[in-house]
Amino acid sequence: MLINKVSDQIKRSKYISRDLSWLRFNYRVLDQARDTNKGFFDRLKFIAITSSNLDEFFMIRVGSLYNYLDYGKERTDYSGLRELPFRKKLLDYAHRFVNDQYLTFNNELKPVFAKNGCDILKMSELTEIEQKKADSYFKNTIYPLLTPMVYDNYHGFPLLMNQLLTFGVVTRTTEELKAQDRVTFVQIPQNLGRFYEINRKDKIVFVPIEEIIRTKIKKLFRNVEIVSANLFRITRNGDFTLEESDDMEADFVQEIKSKLKTRKKGRVVRLEIERNPSQFLMKVLKERWVIDNSNVFTINSMMDLRGLWQIIKHRQFKDKGFKQPASVLPLSLPSDGMDxxxxxxxxxxxxxxxxxxxxxxxxxxxxxxxxxxxxxxxxxxxxxxxxxxxxxxxxxxxxxxxxxxxxxxxxxxxxxxxxxxxxxxxxxxxxxxxxxxxxxxxxxxxxxxxxxxxxxxxxxxxxxxxxxxxxxxxxxxxxxxxxxxxxxxxxxxxxxxxxxxxxxxxEYKYLMTSPKSMRHHLIELIRTEARNAKKGLKSGIVIKINSLEDKEVIDEFYKASKAGVPIKLIVRGICCIRPGREDLSENISVKSIVGEYLEHSRLYYFHNNGDPKVYSGSADIMVRSFDRRIEALFLIMNEELKKEVINILYYNLQDNQNSYIMREDGTYIKKRTGPNEEIVDIHKLFFNRYCHEVKEGELV
CATH class of the missing domain: 3.30.870.10 (Endonuclease Chain A)
Incomplete structure (x- = not known):
């Protein structure tokens, strides 16, 4: 009943949750790892990126939510949910993503490692000679760097570092005829490569360093019974939103330096741990970090897929990934090497x-x-x-x-x-x-x-x-x-x-800046299009940005849509607007472009009754861009350059190889080409210097 109530609340809201939208973006990145048209090492790259993205998501977005929870602050998400029900919804969705992420890695990528000249193996899968080499690496390199940190009645809980792989080792001793369990933590040094590499004739074998340590863990606990040894990894809150001082006289550099130290001690917001962990260990960790099962992510494969970068960047495979074409001269620059x-x-x-x-x-x-x-x-x-x-x-x-x-x-x-x-x-x-x-x-x-x-x-x-x-x-x-x-x-x-x-x-003549006036200027440009539409004049808005989240601007988009303004939005990541909702946003469409290159440009086009105003610059349509950042958008005055930017937007709208169409409920579907439809891949097309000149088509 509660689940249905939460789902209904999310559906009724005229805004999409920022955090849920972010996770949907990471699904689009994961989709690149699933794409069998891409090379194996490119697919590995994208699944590694999903892991990095998820780390940042927990540090910043989930961390921000916990600022409200831990500081007793009230928060209502764009979906209309308060802190606790939203926390459950968000973490449930994150669990679903991690499950799909590892299904992709285990079922689609791991089976084809060997075909691509590499493999990830455990110690038991090595030859006798290879095991001896790994033993020697442990003895000479790994072992001297390991530091067991015990936690018991005589030793305080150690500071465990953010995002480092750690073994939680439960040991048992008999003291005064009474068995007593205690936990010792062994963190894997961050300055060692994730894998020990072994060259075979037909492939390179990568042995995860944690698997070498696992087989040798007894060397750290001589004459002590090891009950269990479980690998885990924590993510700490890295968001400073509620901590930042408004004291204008503070030594700002020192303030930042001190906060960099607190990041290492931030509250734990996620615990990744391997399957079937010790219940004693889990009880200790949950109580210590005040977390529950929603924060615990069970990993049934290699933990921390960021480690795949060692394979992706390996010199043996450097020519196996995506080959970027040579850059071309700008249309506005006739030759190379000019003064x-x-x-x-x-x-x-x-x-x-x-x-x-x-x-x-x-x-x-x-x-x-x-x-x-x-x-x-x-x-x-x-x-x-x-x-x-x-x-x-x-x-x-x-x-x-x-x-x-x-x-x-x-x-x-x-x-x-x-x-x-x-x-x-x-x-x-x-x-x-x-x-x-x-x-x-x-x-x-x-x-x-x-x-x-x-x-x-x-x-x-x-x-x-x-x-x-x-x-x-x-x-x-x-x-x-x-x-x-x-x-x-x-x-x-x-x-x-x-x-x-x-x-x-x-005022500035060609600049639009924040925090002073950017939101106001953008809203006025939107309202001008709405007024033109109401007068029966041609109108239209096309905007390409990274994120769309500011409610005031979203509400103006809704009003303009109702006035009849066609609004086409290209939003790579977070998008809180609902496109295509009846009586609200029927004239709004949203697409996201996710592919080989990270879409980072910001372009703003307003039809302006046939005399287009076109801007570019650093700002997205976000509260932080308008209120907490110094940003600038610049008006493109040169007519030829304006045409070029309009054509960039035109081809972004035409792209059908890297595009995902956002639906009214906030989900996305991959755009597919029809049987007779021309293939438009902007990540290839823009390497043709003259592609901008092919079309002068109107955007709206």
Missing amino acids: MFEYLKEHDVLLHHPYNSMEPVVSMLERAAEDPLVLGIKQTIYRLADQSRVTAALLKAAENGKHVSVLFEVKARFDEERNLREGERLEKAGCFVIYGISKYKTHTKMLMIIRKEGEKVTRYVHIGSGNYNEQTARLYTDVSLLTTNDVYAHDVSEFFNVITGHSRPN
Whole structure:
């Protein structure tokens, strides 16, 4: 009866639950691992990604829910459910996902390992010689790093690290004629590879390190009876939402550093454990971490599928995965190796990654670091590549006496430590470094190079949807603009003054920013389309984003739909709007594109009665984007570049190989091609430099 009541409540709500929508997104990623048209190692990659995604989901989304539960705060989900019933619904759905994830791994992937030149084996499946090699590896490498941590009446409960594989070993001793069980924890060192590798003639054997330890566990417990030894893994709350200080005078860097330490001690929100664990161990863990069966996930195979990356990236198989085509020149850049400083004086350039390389931006920054005419560089940084060329260029610029201002966002989730480290390097080199802006997260992506050319100073501006990360620029789809247009340059200069000082500009001409006014501007654009529709004028909205969650904007979409505005949404991940509901959203359609590249670009199209307004930038339609982040969307003024972006959206709508159609109930179905339908795969098509020019078709 209660289950039916909860289901009815979810169905009645005019919003889709954010967290349930997120899990449905991970199902679309899992669908890539099930796709037999993909190569084996690509399928392994996607199932490893589902595991990483799920870890973040528990740390952040489930962690956030537990902030409310543990702090006694009230919370009503978009589905209309309060904290406790929603917790049950969410964790039940997560259990269903994990079950399907391991069915895919066990039934569809494991049986074909050997056919692809590899295998995952236990110690008992090795030859005698191979077992001796593994024994030697344990003795010389693993054993010295293992530290048993006992928990009993004399020893406190040890701090177990987040997401590390751990053995919970129950031992029994007889003291004063009375048998007594106790638990000892053995965490597997994180600096060892997940697998011990053995080369055979026909394949490479990967032996999970935990299976080697399991066979040798007695060496850690001499003269003690081992009752059981069970492998488990915990996930801790990594969300700081309710902890973040609003104290504007606090030493913000130190605050972040202290919170990075608390992440290691956060409350446990998930326990993964192998089948048939010791009941004594389970009682200890549940009581200690205040969890119940909903938090416990029984794993019937290899635990933590992220470990598959060691196989995927193995040098033996490096040529077996997806082969990315060579990047093509942007339509707005006629040839490679041009002098960008000269070219940008007369032309704007639109980059569409990964189809267009990020090289024009990085090489221009590197040249600016050495150019004696360059006076200064200003940049926002959210995420960087390992051994970043961007950091190297900024360091070189500072060494060459140029003014360098960098805003490092130290709240970039899971990149906090790296950004702090890189920021400190730049500070030591003489750069002016800002570590975020108090309660706001700086998510916008901007770069400005100031260059003195004769009597004139020219500002070269780069602004886009993606990070200054050369590695992810080859994996994420993003859009960015290079320009010397004075209006963009003025807006960006003003914006830097806002985020580095206390400036409050009245308005920007080509920028739409948050937290000040982005929601208001987007709502006004939606309302303009609704007014046009009511007047019988042509109208339409097409938006491509990562996530759609803000209720105020969703309500405006509903009103515009009722007014007759066709609204086409391309939302990769979380989507809280209900498309196609009678008398609410009949003119709204939603699709999600999930495939070889991570769809990361944000594009906003408003028909505007035949004079389209098109924006790109860093912001999704989320509460955090509007209220808790510093974001910017930029208006695309150049008519040729506007046509190019409209065509990007057009082909996104036409894609029928990576697309999932969202139904009114929040579920998704894979789009299939008809017998005579042309195949449109945007992850291949955009590598054709001229594909944007094929269609000038209207979007709406």
